[in-house]
Amino acid sequence: MSILADQYRRVCQRIQQACDESGRPADAVSLLAVSKFKPASMVRECYQQGQRQFGENYLQDAMEKIPALADLADIEWHFIGALQSNKTRTVAEHFDWLATLERDKIARRLNEQRPAGKAQLNVLIQVNISGEEQKSGVAVAEIAALAAVVESLPNLTLRGLMCVPEATSDESQLRGQFQQMKQLFNELQQHHSCVDTLSMGMSADLELAIAEGATQVRIGTDIFGARD
Structure with a gap:
């Protein structure tokens, strides 16, 4: 077994165990493999292990990989x-998901630029749940208005919320932010029928995020290794 295959298996086991401990079914949480700065060959190897959802942070980097892996028909690309x-x-032309929407202008441009005949672009609204000035994402009070804009655009589908919580070693503080995200997610579901994704939790805190209701965790280094 290769190093990547072993690391991928370990991450999947962590997710499985966290689901078991939280009393949630194994398929309640999906894994988004964050492949930024990693070559197409590593993405292909991870795909061969069964992974289908890959997250990219930088468009130039992504556009070197997406064409190279075009033969993988069911691969999903998340920006x-x-x-x-x-x-x-x-993003409108080459990705399946956008996880970081925070402005209605971006939503409208994506809607206009989505190619005819291509499936709707799945969208997550990024929430600045910690309220940090330097952090991306909308304020809690702005979620409903942005969600309504997305809902009105025919080439987009609102799928849920995403957050990057505060970088803190205080587990109670982190738990509180995850709990608030889950409450906001539940409220959004009441008004938007396609909402099914709450993306929160990374390598260091995936167990806590799953315990508090995450439906997707984003893992990079623990699968692909440290950035070269």
Whole structure:
């Protein structure tokens, strides 16, 4: 077994165990493999282990991989980085998901630029759940308005919420932010029928995120190794 295959298996086991300990079914939580800065060959190897969802933070990096892996028909590409308005066309044309929506202008551009005949672009609203000034994401009070905009756009589908919580060693503080995200997610589900994804939790805190209701965790280094 290769190093990557072993690391991938270990991450899947952690997710399985966290689901078991939380009394949740194994298929309640999906894994988004964050493949930024890793070559197409590693993505292909991870795909061969059964992984289908891959997250990319940088468009230039992603666009070296996506064409190289075009033969993998059921691979899913998620853009999880900050998206500037002058880069929306690339996401609209080549990605299946955007996980970091925080402005209605971006939503409208993606809707206009999504190619005819291509499936709707799945969208997560990024929430600045910690309220940190330097952090991306909408304020809690802005979620409903942005969700309504997405819902009105025919080439987008609102699938849920995403957050990057505060970098803290205080587990109670982190748990509180995850719990608030779950409450916001539940409220969003009441008004938008396609909402099914709560993306929170990374390598260091995936167990806590799953315990508090995450339906997707984003793991990079623990699968692919440290950045070269």
